[in-house]
Amino acid sequence: xxxxxxxxxxxxxxxxxxxxxxxxxxxxxxxxxxxxxxxxxxxxxxxxxxxxxxxxxxxxxxxxxxxxxxxxxxxxxxxxxxxxxxxxxxxxxxxxxxxxxxxxxxxxxxxxxxxxxxxxxxxxxxxxxxxxxxxxxxxxxx
Amino acid sequence: xxxxxxxxxxxxxxxxxxxxxxxxxxxxxxxxxxxxxxxxxxxxxxxxxxxxxxxxxxxxxxxxxxxxxxxxxxxxxxxxxxxxxxxxxxxxxxxxxxxxxxxxxxxxxxxxxxxxxxxxxxxxxxxxxxxxxxxxxxxxxxxxxxxxxxxxxxxxxxxxxxxxxxxxxxxxxxxxxxxxxxxxxxxxxxxxxxxxxxxxxxxxxxxxxxxxxxxxxxxxxxxxxxxxxxxxxxxxxxxxxxxxxxxxxxxxxxxxxxxxxxxxxxxxxxxxxxxxxxxxxxxxxxxxxxxxxxxxxxxxxxxxxxxxxxxxxxxxxxxxxxxxxxxxxxxxxxxxxxxxxxxxxxxxxxxxxxxxxxxxxxxxxxxxxxxxxxxxxxxxxxxxxxxxxxxxxxxxxxxxxxxxxxxxxxxxxxxxxxxxxxxxxxxxxxxxxxxxxxxxxxxxxxxxxxxxxxxxxxxxxxxxxxxxxxxxxxxxxxxxxxxxxxxxxxxxxxxxxxxxxxxxxxxxxxxxxxxxxxxxxxxxxxxxxxxxxxxxxxxxxxxxxxxxxxxxxxxxxxxxxxxxxxxxxxxxxxxxxxxxxxxxxxxxxxxxxxxxxxxxxxxxxxxxxxxxxxxxxxxxxxxxxxxxxxxxxxxxxxxxxxxxxxxxxxxxxxxxxxxxxxxxxxxxxxxxxxxxxxxxxxxxxxxxxxxxxxxxxxxxxxxxxxxxxxx
Numbered sequence: 126x127x128x129x130x131x132x133x134x135x136x137x138x139x140x141x142x143x144x145x146x147x148x149x150x151x152x153x154x155x156x157x158x159x160x161x162x163x164x165x166x167x168x169x170x171x172x173x174x175x176x177x178x179x180x181x182x183x184x185x186x187x188x189x190x191x192x193x194x195x196x197x198x199x200x201x202x203x204x205x206x207x208x209x210x211x212x213x214x215x216x217x218x219x220x221x222x223x224x225x226x227x228x229x230x231x232x233x234x235x236x237x238x239x240x241x242x243x244x245x246x247x248x249x250x251x252x253x254x255x256x257x258x259x260x261x262x263x264x265x266x267x
Numbered sequence: 268x269x270x271x272x273x274x275x276x277x278x279x280x281x282x283x284x285x286x287x288x289x290x291x292x293x294x295x296x297x298x299x300x301x302x303x304x305x306x307x308x309x310x311x312x313x314x315x316x317x318x319x320x321x322x323x324x325x326x327x328x329x330x331x332x333x334x335x336x337x338x339x340x341x342x343x344x345x346x347x348x349x350x351x352x353x354x355x356x357x358x359x360x361x362x363x364x365x366x367x368x369x370x371x372x373x374x375x376x377x378x379x380x381x382x383x384x385x386x387x388x389x390x391x392x393x394x395x396x397x398x399x400x401x402x403x404x405x406x407x408x409x410x411x412x413x414x415x416x417x418x419x420x421x422x423x424x425x426x427x428x429x430x431x432x433x434x435x436x437x438x439x440x441x442x443x444x445x446x447x448x449x450x451x452x453x454x455x456x457x458x459x460x461x462x463x464x465x466x467x468x469x470x471x472x473x474x475x476x477x478x479x480x481x482x483x484x485x486x487x488x489x490x491x492x493x494x495x496x497x498x499x500x501x502x503x504x505x506x507x508x509x510x511x512x513x514x515x516x517x518x519x520x521x522x523x524x525x526x527x528x529x530x531x532x533x534x535x536x537x538x539x540x541x542x543x544x545x546x547x548x549x550x551x552x553x554x555x556x557x558x559x560x561x562x563x564x565x566x567x568x569x570x571x572x573x574x575x576x577x578x579x580x581x582x583x584x585x586x587x588x589x590x591x592x593x594x595x596x597x598x599x600x601x602x603x604x605x606x607x608x609x610x611x612x613x614x615x616x617x618x619x620x621x622x623x624x625x626x627x628x629x630x631x632x633x634x635x636x637x638x639x640x641x642x643x644x645x646x647x648x649x650x651x652x653x654x655x656x657x658x659x660x661x662x663x664x665x666x667x668x669x670x671x672x673x674x675x676x677x678x679x680x681x682x683x684x685x686x687x688x689x690x691x692x693x694x695x696x697x698x699x700x701x702x703x704x705x706x707x708x709x710x711x712x713x714x715x716x717x718x719x720x721x722x723x724x725x726x727x728x729x730x731x732x733x734x735x736x737x738x739x740x741x742x743x744x745x746x747x748x749x750x751x752x753x754x755x756x757x758x759x760x761x762x763x764x765x766x767x768x769x770x771x772x773x774x775x776x777x778x779x780x781x782x783x784x785x786x787x788x789x790x791x792x793x794x795x796x797x798x799x800x801x802x803x804x805x806x807x808x809x810x811x812x813x814x815x816x817x818x819x820x821x822x823x824x825x826x827x828x829x830x831x832x833x834x835x836x837x838x839x840x841x842x843x844x845x846x847x848x849x850x851x852x853x854x855x856x857x858x859x860x861x862x863x864x865x866x867x868x869x870x871x872x873x874x875x876x877x878x879x880x881x882x883x884x885x886x887x888x889x890x891x892x893x894x895x896x897x898x899x900x901x902x903x904x905x906x907x908x909x910x911x912x913x914x915x916x917x918x919x920x921x922x923x924x925x926x927x928x929x930x931x932x933x934x935x936x937x938x939x940x941x942x943x944x945x946x947x948x949x950x951x952x953x954x955x956x957x958x959x960x961x962x963x964x965x966x967x968x969x970x971x972x973x974x975x976x977x978x
Contacts, residue, residue: 136968138965138968144835144836144839148357150385151355151357151381151384151385153384153389154355154384154385154388154389155384157388157389158389159390159391162389162390162394162395165401165402165405165968166381167964167965168356169940169956169961170938170953170956171939171940173939173940173941174939174940174941174943174944174953174956175940175943175944175958175961176943176945176946177944179958179961179962182962182965183965186965186966186969187969188968188969198827198828199825199827199833200825201825201833201835201844201845202941203845203909204823204941205939205941208907208909208941208944212944237836
């Protein structure tokens, strides 16, 4: 993809846990595996911190896709992953109500050495937003 | 209410924009970054961001001159917030926080932009430069909102508690006591030693387990700073790092082996009989297969802290005030399902621990010389008798002309192939110790009883670690015959009257003389079907974590999918749990051999001792903070809190009236943010990781032209 196309490609927000997925992203870098530059990683202690509205605001602002890269069942905060999963269910309901494609938000688990899984998630989300575009047309409804 | 929140946000924005000056320091990383990112172009761009006072570059920002740049700007007041754009924060976040501290400034006014691992090593050309600008801009937007934070300081009792009296628990207790810390060691059985107790010679060094355990246990028993609560369990738990309170309850005396939850009925009877024999033991006695007896008459009556002594339900209980806790609850040996490889249905099928115990029992009764016994895990319920003859191993009066040893029983279980346990779980991990233990046993048998033939059925041989590969080689030299099987085609155990013709090994007449035939498809010979006639089948059973669900529930301990306890991070924070002040030692965390268990215990002891050394503990300040102006006291945060007692609703006085508001107990707060996501008033945040900071970063991500948008 050329630079112009890259600049206009939808942006992907990645919420990466500081104990699992963020070091996992570093591991991908250490292996010098390339991935598209429209990905922006936020280091988080636990994604359970974000309320439903945060996700909706991100889409309203123009984020095309969000990947929550959690620690999954191995979350160091006992009970946090279950609470997060329930919250994401509620975000999906809000997205449906706002006619947003729920595939734009994905909850996954990435460990510190999950290089392939990390790249796969990014590539799949990019394929999706290439297919369905940025959520600008839906902004008024959010 | 919305207006109130908007006003507050506007007020804070103004305050930040007027007062905060961000310094951005961009690293070339000797070409690691600058080979792909136009660093000077990045600097020119970010120095025009409205909140940025200065942007500088350096070949190595982590070098002394690089750090000096930051310190000078802080000291002369050029900057008040710092962003360093360099390698991953795991490498140098501490370095730069430390430099800021040396400049006399609060280290928490710092944010990191990861432009090596997440930019220059994964993107190239203009895209890398654009991405670096974005990441630094995001970090700067967050840094603008950072406030100085103070570590949470809590007084800490110079006292540690170890739960579990196996080798890891003993090692941790001894190491901490040697650092001048008072230690309480809680062991549920009456014996010290755990799974080390039933071993004899420890592979691969050949050390005597009895001598090792006796030495270590006696050092612990005699140490003036260690108090042992044998035959006791943790009954209650509360508090936080530096100030934990543990209730300890004495339990009905059982030997250590009988304390395992999965012992058979047969073993129960044997152990209860043995319990009555404990009356004749005295503290410090080494009891084969049980460990070092750790109870004396003075227990629970002559302790220095006996003022807290109480008695309930005929058993005594005690309260321990402690600063840190080391969990060393160990493992248990896998018990095969009934019928798994014929276990408990065919009497000639036993586990390796059962074989070892039979050997050791015979040794204790004087029927074998010491060189006949060998190393393995404990947990046997076998009552078989073993006797050394000139050529053949003998068990239960039966001459063992040939035997099969089958690896990976209860380890590396595969969904869809292996049978789940009653809780629907599989042991998908490798137990790591059983290959070496099995081959060590095979070597001893082959050397002592050269006429006893051994067929070894394995999936993979994993004799990892120093000196262990040699045991594998030695087994080959000792003419142990290896067959490899696939997980979906494990060996079949067939009583000989049911078996087919004895091709490949023995003539039919020979086969008919053996009670069992082991049938397998050998991968080493490209799937050739073989039948091995044997007198005995030994299952190399794996390691499972002990059931510590009670502790898990009380202490909120994280448990992995494999049911072992889960450290925060194997490289960044090994042996630590997210609950500050609680550490892991040994096989409660994963399958380990004795050396590895001791290493983990030493690590836990050092971390615990370092934590208690100053008499107080400083914790990261990243905990929940309440904005009392916005809080309406609804209590949603308390309901969502994952740490008991970290949040509560209290009455406070405002304008002469009592109102309800949330209150944080900082040492108990995990800083996970579960409370933040449920607060409808945005009244609660995690210090240093606030929602507004994240929102500001997202704003920078979506801005096509950051300078245009901001200006």
